[in-house]
Amino acid sequence: MAAAWSPVQDLCEEVSCSICLDYFRDPVTVTECGHNFCQACLSKYLGKKDTEASCPECRGTFQKGNLRPNRPLAKMTEIAKKCRDEGVKRAEEKGGVCEKHQEPLKLFCKDHETPICVVCDRAKEHKEHEVVPLEEASQEYKDLIRRHLEILREERERILAYKAETEKGNKELLKQTKAERKKTVARFRQLRQLLEEQEKLLLTQIEGLEEEIDRRREEYQAKLSEELSSLESLIQELEEKGQQPASELLQDVRNTLQRSEKETFENPAAFPPELKQKIWDFREINPFLERVVKQFQDALLTGLPPMKANVTLDPDTAHPSLILSEDHKSVRWRDKLQDLPNNPERFDRHPFVLGREGFTAGRHFWEVSVGSEGEWAVGVARESVRRKGWIALSPEEGMWFVGCYGGVYRACNPPLSPRLFLSGKLKKIRVSLNCNEGWVSFYDADRGTLLYTFSGASFAGETIMPLFYVLGKGHLSISP
Numbered sequence: 001m002a003a004a005w006s007p008v009q010d011l012c013e014e015v016s017c018s019i020c021l022d023y024f025r026d027p028v029t030v031t032e033c034g035h036n037f038c039q040a041c042l043s044k045y046l047g048k049k050d051t052e053a054s055c056p057e058c059r060g061t062f063q064k065g066n067l068r069p070n071r072p073l074a075k076m077t078e079i080a081k082k083c084r085d086e087g088v089k090r091a092e093e094k095g096g097v098c099e100k101h102q103e104p105l106k107l108f109c110k111d112h113e114t115p116i117c118v119v120c121d122r123a124k125e126h127k128e129h130e131v132v133p134l135e136e137a138s139q140e141y142k143d144l145i146r147r148h149l150e151i152l153r154e155e156r157e158r159i160l161a162y163k164a165e166t167e168k169g170n171k172e173l174l175k176q177t178k179a180e181r182k183k184t185v186a187r188f189r190q191l192r193q194l195l196e197e198q199e200k201l202l203l204t205q206i207e208g209l210e211e212e213i214d215r216r217r218e219e220y221q222a223k224l225s226e227e228l229s230s231l232e233s234l235i236q237e238l239e240e241k242g243q244q245p246a247s248e249l250l251q252d253v254r255n256t257l258q259r260s261e262k263e264t265f266e267n268p269a270a271f272p273p274e275l276k277q278k279i280w281d282f283r284e285i286n287p288f289l290e291r292v293v294k295q296f297q298d299a300l301l302t303g304l305p306p307m308k309a310n311v312t313l314d315p316d317t318a319h320p321s322l323i324l325s326e327d328h329k330s331v332r333w334r335d336k337l338q339d340l341p342n343n344p345e346r347f348d349r350h351p352f353v354l355g356r357e358g359f360t361a362g363r364h365f366w367e368v369s370v371g372s373e374g375e376w377a378v379g380v381a382r383e384s385v386r387r388k389g390w391i392a393l394s395p396e397e398g399m400w401f402v403g404c405y406g407g408v409y410r411a412c413n414p415p416l417s418p419r420l421f422l423s424g425k426l427k428k429i430r431v432s433l434n435c436n437e438g439w440v441s442f443y444d445a446d447r448g449t450l451l452y453t454f455s456g457a458s459f460a461g462e463t464i465m466p467l468f469y470v471l472g473k474g475h476l477s478i479s480p
Contacts, residue, residue: 012080012084015076018056019056020041023077026040033055033057098120101119110132237256238260309366312356313354317354318346318352319348319352320346322351350390359435363436369477371474371475374472376468376471376474377401377403378476394412400467409451439457
């Protein structure tokens with residue numbers, strides 16, 4: 001095969017310009033020496049020289065005017081190009097040709113992982129390399145590809161199974177969620193109906209009591225009017241009797257005086273005790289309803305899942321050595337006090353900062369990314385916690401937190417300060433607060449494991465604030 005291709009290669013070399021090393025384009029011949037060049041290449045080579053010049057190939061001198069077009073060479077160049085193109089096409093159909101030697105690529109160099117020709121195999125570049133026939137190498141790689149395909153297809157099937165399982169689980173969860181939604185709507189509809197019925201019943205009873213009060217008032221007013229009318233008549237009669245002459249006055253005067261000696265009017269008590277008792281009974285309803293609403297609210301908030309709080313840091317409470325980010329979501333320590341106003345809310349001894357948001361009821365949680373260096377702590381504190389001077393860092397002072405001190409994880413619970421024994425470094429902590437039950441728990445947010453719980457905390461109805469502590473190279477960042 002190499003011998004068949006050598007004449008074509010020789011022909012291609014013969015129709016190549018020695019200046020541009022490419023096929024001749026408009027070839028011209030130097031008359032004196034007979035060498036051929038592309039017209040454009042020779043003109044560029046000679047430049048603006050005088051009439052006499054030197055041949056680029058043999059350096060012989062010639063006259064610039066002694067150049068003649070070589071049309072046969074131009075035609076031969078076209079033929080050579082066609083021969084080479086057809087040969088390359090045939091070789092490519094059989095596996096390609098070597099760009100360097102124009103030989104078929106029948107071998108494969110395993111060291112360079114590339115096809116080579118027989119000429120390349122004899123070259124110094126591949127002398128010590130492992131060379132095998134192209135078909136053999138192709139079969140080896142086909143086997144490798146087949147094995148990789150089997151692995152990838154198995155992986156694809158496994159992922160498709162995961163996807164199908166996820167879709168099935170998703171449908172089941174959505175089904176359960178819809179069922180719970182339906183139950184919740186029904187329960188609240190039932191609750192609203194019950195409340196509306198009780199409201200109507202109580203309002204009807206109150207309306208009946210109002211009507212009874214009005215009726216008794218009217219009866220009482222009628223008795224008083226009747227008694228007043230009788231008194232008015234007697235008074236008028238006595239006044240007229242007192243104005244009569246003696247002869248007339250003495251006539252039947254005893255009967256007149258006897259009629260005026262009636263019994264003193266006894267107040268019939270317009271609103272009897274049993275009526276007032278009914279009113280007192282209704283006056284007890286609203287406090288009772290307030291207690292019921294509060295109990296229901298507490299029970300509902302306790303039963304509902306905790307709400308994720310959008311916690312931000314309050315710069316007015318930050319110790320002067322703490323640097324807060326612009327979005328007030330992260331804090332770090334700087335070993336230099338900032339020039340900040342010493343307002344009453346600011347901690348001036350311990351490097352604490354409080355959250356801007358406070359909680360008085362319900363269940364809430366937030367997550368904090370903790371650094372692997374320095375000292376830090378996260379937790380909660382009463383809004384009334386002391387900010388000035390040295391503070392006893394304890395629940396008795398109104399602070400509940402966990403942190404890292406000297407490379408050891410601890411919970412704030414003097415005098416024991418129990419360690420938090422962990423199998424690895426903490427990266428993110430979840431703080432879970434239950435205001436109604438009075439406890440705060442801390443979890444490893446990545447693993448979902450409980451770290452520590454403060455129970456029976458005395459929140460005393462106060463607002464509870466998120467608490468953060470940073471010292472040295474410590475860094476805390478509130479998760480969005």
